[in-house]
Amino acid sequence: MMRPGLTVKLSLLLALIGVLASGSTGYYAYRANRNLLVGEAGHNLLTATELLGRRFSVSIDDMAADVLVLATMPSSALVAESAEDMKTKADRTRLAQVFSSFMLHHPVYLQARLIARNQFGLERIRFDRDTRGIVEVQGANLQEKGQFAYVFDTLALAPGRVYIGPITINREYGAHYAEGRPILRLAAPVATPAGGVVGVVVLDVDLTVLLKLLSTDLPPDYQVYLANEWGDFLVHPDSSQAFGFDKGRRVFMQESFAATKPLFDRAKNSVLINGLTNPEQARNDVLAFVRRPFGATAGNRFVVFGLGKPLSGVLTGANLLGDRIVRIVLFSSVAALLLAILFARALTKPLQILTDAATHFFAESVTEALPLKRTDEIGMLARCFDRMRREIKAQVDALHDKQHQLAHLANHDVLTSLPNRMLFMQRLDAAVQEATAKNERLAVLFVDLDHFKQINDQFGHSIGDTVLVAIAHRLRQLLSTGHTVARLGGDEFVVLVEGAYSSCAAVDVAARIVRALDEDLPIAGRRVTVGASVGISEFPEDGTSARDLLLTADAAMYVAKSKGRGFWQSYSDVLEGQQVEAAGEKTTADES
Incomplete structure (x- = not known):
């Protein structure tokens, strides 16, 4: 069987080099495009997350302003301080209309209450939201709330301050639509003109509705995450992971996404991860997390917002580019094969002359006939043979020295040079x-x-x-x-x-x-x-x-x-x- 000649081998080698070059170039272009798309998506996602966090902070400030408005109304102090009579009844009616108006124009409020300091924190005005709309609770259905932290902690505040409670699940009995829902409470002390605190105004905020309003302009495939300062998930795409502390098992963000731990250690303000470079944490998503200050007076001191986007949607353009790159690589591979055949034929013609010289190189009679004076590639190779012959002895001597060194290494410890x-x-x-x-x-x-x-x-x-x-x-x-x-x-x-x-x-x-x-x-x-x-x-x-x-x-x-x-x-x-x-x-x- 005839073996392939040098021309065939060289043609195949050059063609292979061409294919590898075009293929690797296309591959790295595809990888670079993927990284570029994921990086751009990550930065956009981080910007959207920061915007969501700022909107949340602004909303908290707005709601704090609302609760201060209700708490500083003169009739609020009169109704909270005075017993039920004809005069306070008229004040209560007008104040109830204001409370009702706030509930009507702010769909995020689940409850609005005026709670007196006396009578164990008895509710004086209370409006709840249920499936039918806004309901006013009156008479015997008003409850005593003096034992709750959002009441006695707010009573301890100076007038003009706002209590922002932790985000939690509402477990108060008889809260209509608010019962069992994730809420955020804001409260402000109600003070008399003399400065005495006689009650509190409490607004219960529906966290689900609030986040829905804040994220109305986000793409539908975005996933929202929210955690408190300890890392407990408050919002998670999988609802079973949220409010784990209310279900007897705590689910932490820093355990689900280890890269977010610096946020809770206050070492960083934002973290960006993606499933392309960190598949163990981000899996098939691009994720951005931002830490925002929250509620300095009680409960949470900060919250961590997160937004996620499926990696498959980000890489759609890269996949289209990959298909085009495959077609380009196939075309360039065919061209490389043709060019390799032409180049190999041109290169192997002078090598045949060198083959004849190398065949008689080791014969004694032709040792001095090497074409040493030629100036082309053959002459250069002949001179290399001559130098190689002179260097063989030097290499053998060096080999003996290496053998002595190996013998020493075999009997001595490499680190200390002591005998082993x-x-x-x-x-x-x-x-x-x-x-x-x-x-x-x-x-x-x-x-x-x-x-x-x-x-x-x-x-x-x-x-x-x-x-x-x-x-x-x-x-x-x-x-x-x-x-x-x-x-x-x-x-x-x-x-x-x-x-x-x-x-x-x-x-x-x-x-x-x-x-x-x-x-x-x-x-x-x-x-x-x-x-x-x-x-x-x-x-x-x-x-x-x-x-x-x-x-x-x-x-x-x-x-x-x-x-x-x-x-x-x-x-x-x-x-x-x-x-x-x-x-x-x-x-x-x-x-x-």
Whole structure:
């Protein structure tokens, strides 16, 4: 089977490059368009959210002005203060007409009430809204409201101030259409000319109607969110998520949309997220949230408004552009294939000359016949071959150097440059064999850092690595040239002591290590204390092989660490203690 020639391969390669270039350009144009559309939609949504928040604040101010108008009317103080008689009855009738007019011209008001300070907060005038219209409640149906916060908190205010209560569900009995609906209460104290507060005027606002009026010019596919200062949803596209605190389970905005947490921490005033760059939070929407001040006197100090728009509607134009890009890419791919064939044929003709020269390149008789003096591409390639031949030896020499470096890395710890476990065990095996032949002694000290994990957790792995390097440097300075110090891994080091040796010398070395590592280390502008626990095993008492010596030293180290860290312990003392303990138990058993 004939393999495809260089012309075919080069044609396919160039065609592939052309297709990839046009395809990637189209793809990134499509992505950029998507990002641009989503960004523009996000900014528009943020503007609409800020506008909705400002409208809400203005509406609150307007309603506060309404409640002040009703509270400052002279007849309000007379009706709230006086008992029912013919004169106050006429005042009450005129005042009731004013209350009724406010209810008639403001569809957001569910209730308008005048509540007296005396008689346990008895309602003197009350108008409710129900499905039939505006209803005046009179006589025995008037209720005592003195126990409610919006009454006694408002009575405590100075005249001219307005109480703005929290947004909640109205659970007062007999509130007609207002019962069970989300409301906002505004109240103002009613004062006599002498300044005495004799009652309050209360307006209950239908939150649903208010938001509907504020968002009348918003597109129908916008989703409205509202949360109080704690993050409880007050308005949510899914009504089951709103007023969770009234249903026994709280649903928080900052848990549903984690990006809004800075709004509740007062770190930001607005947040914009979208499902294109943050699908985990925004899913398939573009969302904007704005924090607005609200109700400084009671309940909520601010509210968070949010508007959402489906991402699919935003990306409609990008999808149309994507279809056009696909057609353009297909056309450009065909053109790229034709141009690649023409270019490959023009390029491979001089390469055939180079093929003949390269075929005889390694023959001894034609080595000097390389076309080195040519000035075209073939001459350049021939000169490259000649330089390559001269550089081979240099590369081989460099390779030997790399092999030596790799051999060093295989036997040494990369971080501290100390011998690693493999090299230490080799040296320990050799030391054991030599000590056995010469009837000498040696010792293994197992060093475990006490507080390294806390340092690593507190300052990070980078500082931890710096601490390990400093520990290795201190151990090298502390020990004589006849000793071997190695890093086994993590925060574990081991020391091999050879030559003239006694048990006292092992304890002395361990004590010096503990004292040295208990001193502060200057690391990155701060001083840290690591500390160490050391276990000692001796040859031949505690082991006759490298593995046994390391295990017994490790066991002694754990006994030392169990004493409270910063101690050293010989394995022979551990065994002696165990034997004494066993003998004591045996004596106790015999006496029994």
